[in-house]
Amino acid sequence: MEFKVLAIGDVVAEQGMAHLERHLRQVQRAEKIDFTVVNGENTSGVGITPDEARRLYQAGADVITLGNHAMGKRQIANFLDDASYILRPANFSGRAPGRGHGIYDLGRFQVRVINLIGRCDLYWQGENPFTVADAILKEGKPTFTLLDFHAQATSEKLAMGYYLDGRISAMWGTHTHVPTADERVYPKGTGYISDLGMTGPIESVLGVRPEQSVESFLGGFPGRYESPTGACKLQGAIFTLESETGLCTSVKRIDIR
Incomplete structure (x- = not known):
């Protein structure tokens, strides 16, 4: 029996949130989606608040994944412990609040979602994501296993895909906010894409006002980053399992624009 998973790239700021709220349910209906995972670590620009997490859930996310900005808003700490539908990277320090993976019972099917963070130029304080994935996969065998690998280096993402090929249902990368054109099914049956892209302003640099990003690269003082107004996009991928x-x-x- 076919089972369709929708994975949505990093939702950026209020503009991205509003665009997702307008369009997610329509996409789910049109594509006959059974399960949706949304990366929400940038809904506050840097981090996510409990109210924003609830909005993502109410908009149609079954699970919310995070990344290097998971703890960007201090008020999220207790919520990570209390809400089973939000995950932070499993290879964070054991002192971090919350959980890094979960199994979600849909009655006929069980879906395991894992959130990991890469270490190449991103988060060297994290445990090795490859060995953490091994340990998690020993904990039972649900119908499907999905992985959001929040990582900078495409080499690390590709290597993880090969390492887990045939052992998980699908893996996608987040963090770079730029979609890759390498969607595929690996030789042993794992669905893969290096990066989903982002949900937020089209005329931006990764969700930031272009002039601010340019100023930072010129060595100036861009000020507190802001997300521009204007047309938005919702980017991601659909995995048929x-x-x-x-x-x-x-x-x-x-x-979706």
Whole structure:
């Protein structure tokens, strides 16, 4: 039986949130989506608040994943412990609040979602994501296993895809906010894309006003980053999975503007 997973790239600021709220349910209906994972670590620009997490959930996210800005808003700490639908990277220090993976029971199917963070030029304080993935995968075998790998280096993401090929249903990268055109099914059946892209302003640099980003690269003082107004995009990918094998049969990018 087919099972469709929608993965949505980093939601940036209020503009991205509002765009997702307007369009997510429509996409879910049109594509007959069974399960949706949204990366929400940038809904406050840097970090996420409990209210923003609730809005993502009410908009249609079944699970919210995070990344290097997971603790960007201090008020999220207790919420990470209390809400099972929000995950921070599993390879954070054991002192971090919250959980890095969970199994979600849909009755006929069980979906495990894992959130990991890369270490190449991003988060060297984290444990090795490869060995952490191994440890998590030993904890039972649900129908499907999904991984949001929040990482900078495409080499680290690609290597993780090969390492877990055939052992998980699908893996996608987040963090760079720029979608890649390498969606595929790996040789042993794991669906993959290096980066989903972002949900937020089209005329921006990763969700930031272009003039501020340019000023920072010129060595000036851009000020507190702001997200521009204007047209937005919702980027991600749809993974079609097969319940008998738990593996992927196709991957399709989406870009809703």
